[in-house]
Amino acid sequence: MTSSAAKHSPRWRRLLRFLRDYPRSLAGRLALVLALGMAASAILALEASDRLQRANFRKEQAAAAFRSATDIAERFDRDPLGTKTALDENLVLGAHPVKSDWRMSGANPELSRELTSRLGFPAQIKTFDNRTCFAQFQRNRYAAGMNIDALPDCWFVRYVDKAGTERRYVVDLWPDRSFYQHNVGHPYVVLIIIAGALLGLLAASLAMAPLRRMEKSARAFSLEVDFEPIPVKGPSEVRAALETFNIAQERVREVIRERTQILASVTHDLQTPLTRLRLRLEQVEDEVLRDRLVADLAVTQQLVRDGLDLARSSEIREPWAVIDIDSVLSSAAEDAAEFGHRVVFTTGCGVQARVKPNALGRALGNLVDNAQKYGGSAELSCWRDNGDLVICVADRGPGLPDYELEQAFQPFRRLSSSKGSGTGIGLAIAQAQAKTFGAILTLRNRKNGGLSAEIRIPVKSVRTTGQAGR
Template identity: 30%
Template sequence: MSAPHPEPRWRLLPRSLLGRMLLLTLLVVVLAQGLSSLIWVSQLRASQLQGLQASAASLAHSMSASVSYFRSLPVAYRPMVLDQLRSMGGTRFVVSLNDKPLDMPVLPVTPRKRAVIEVFEQVLHERLGQHMNVSVAFVSPKELRIFNSGLRLDELPRSWAHYSLTLEPLDPPVLVTQIRLGEGEWLYIASLMPEPYTSLEPERLPRQQLGFVVLTSAFLLLFIGLLVHWQSRPLKRLARAARELSLGADVAPASEGGGSEVADVARAFNSMRERISRYLTERSQLFSAISHDLRTPITRLRLRVELLEDEPLQARFGRDLDELELLVKGALQCVKDTDIHENIEPVDLNQALEMLAEPYLGCGSLTLEGRALAPYPGKPLALRRCIGNLIDNAIKYGERAHLRILDSASGFVLQVDDQGPGVPEQRLEEVFEPHVRLAGHQQGYGLGLGIARNIAHSHGGEVSLLNLRQGGLRVTLSLPRTPD
């Protein structure tokens, strides 16, 4: 018997059709909505960049008009005009005249800040002349300086600059432009970018868009789940009917509902059910006839053998008849034990194991470990015969047996360990064949393991063999618990 295969890495994926459909739908929805959102955001940012450049150009034109106005004033009038503007509450710009450019820490240049600075420099040079010394930068309000003395923004009267350069509770960067008007005369202009480009940062995916993605995904998963659940109900009924059919129960025809493909499967199953039922009936009648027809000539031959006067010949005929009768009984027992017509009902496996193990517990040749968590739906006599054969084989060929129960919601597992010589690796599957016995001196037909495996197969389970490293053989009976 080969070593068990390792579980696949995708064992955490849902196994049901509904779970896989919902997972696939969720992945498709997230991928589609993610791609559409990325395209939408990229288009939005491109349009915002165009709007930002247009607003920057408009602001630069207004600023160049103010610079031209100040250049037209006599030098002595310029400070007086600035004082009048401050006393009136200022304008959209904060303007001052300094004898040198103010040195302030500037903010790191981002693509949007660079686009605004390039537009400003281009417009100002076009309107004021290429020879003009122009400096444009973005400064944090906390690092902003206004006059030669290096006053901060929060040190000035609110009527002078706060109206133009603050936007509570936000803290947007301030665009500072310094232009050289003459020797020792620099015009200082500070302003905020107009709405909605005050912060200059690219827009993230809006909450409304995220809510729309979540809402559409939830509705789509809900309707897909209802659809798959509705379409999978006929498949569940068909699986239940197939399991009951494998146990030999009298199964009613499966309903041909659901989609066309499911209906085709149901029709094919019903046709198969009729053929199997007819075959089982004919097989039962055939073996009943064989049993009746063979017993009569065997009995008649025994009577005739007893009339023979040659004792050696009589003994040889007797041995041949004993062998023939043994083969007939073995074949009939095989059919009888594997073709059991019982109703499916909950079987208390704990009680069945205790009854089967009771004759061996007293003498210490058998130990039992673990308990079944719940009754198992199956054929009571067949399951007891299956487990009984495994226990008898372990005691007969291994002298001592240890039974270990491993039960869970997915299936019932019974491990039967003995202390015998084990089975050669090349013959692990051969011992399940009828009339194959490794210990020739032991009595029996060589049918126990084959009958046990057939009964396990009829319940959707399996019987497997494994040689233990410390010696002995482990026989494992696995019975799945199929949910309703």
């Protein structure tokens, strides 16, 4: 498949349409809010955790430094000379002598008060970073992969002991290597966003599943009244909405059933007076007048029967069945040919479809009758179109003006090409019959003349049995 063909293939078109429409859907907005919310929450939580770890480390670092400062002070109290010698010769890990040029200016008041409290006499602390604490290393040459960043910061401690002797020394802090190991870095942010997006899509899909079922049921109900109640499950709010929708569907069905019963009763009640009227018309002596009155009465009776047929067409309770479409079309053409009608089956499609057989047969019968009436013949065919099944009944008649193609389905409407004594209800009944199994009936003019009536059955009802004929 070429790149151009792939670009315009049905699968690519559906994908592009999905990507275009999904952000504007409720599921897309819910997924976006959840994804951004979860990603932001995770990032903020990691940042807060990172800051908390730093704060705890600083607290423990300071506590350890106070222990070191107090320990050196106690050593000076026990063995002043030995402690000074050990510091001068760098024999104490974590403590060393003060450089001669260091001065106690700008001491940290909080740290100084804490050390004073621990020692029991005034003491001062001044903080230095590692570059000041270990300035001697900066004069040295570094290996390519080494620097002094990993060396610790330090405290300069000064106090005068009880004997009046000034003590000065330096204690090292714990190295803060976490400064170079942030919890929230670029790869973590990317992973958090991706995980948030996936979780958002999953959560939106789960949340929208009941609403999608209701949307599909509403769409199916708009095409056919013979619906199945939606299973009531999910959160309480969704269950309440589904129950309400099922009740609304049942009420609509009741209204249609009552309408059909009323029309049936009216039709039945009209039969007796119409029959009496016909008998009385037979007594009219003027033969020409009698024939006209009888013809008008016959039209009236036909209108009543057709009206009842139209009302009943959407209320037929017929079981579903999977049938072979080629066999149905072939049989329809053969049955019509037996009565001398010019009906041919031209192109098969090699598929089966889940439909209501009697409803499909009646719709095809009405379309074939119309094709013969206005075109003199009928051509039956079927093919696949983007997965859907299209059943076509075509004729070679005059066709219809474009503005009348939609009006043709209106009951009792006489079109420009109408002739004979028909009631103009055949297409309306065929359309109602098609809707009972979820199909759509449309009309279009053929390029070389004539009219084409197409019954489109959705892909979900189609099952392939062989190589399509078209």
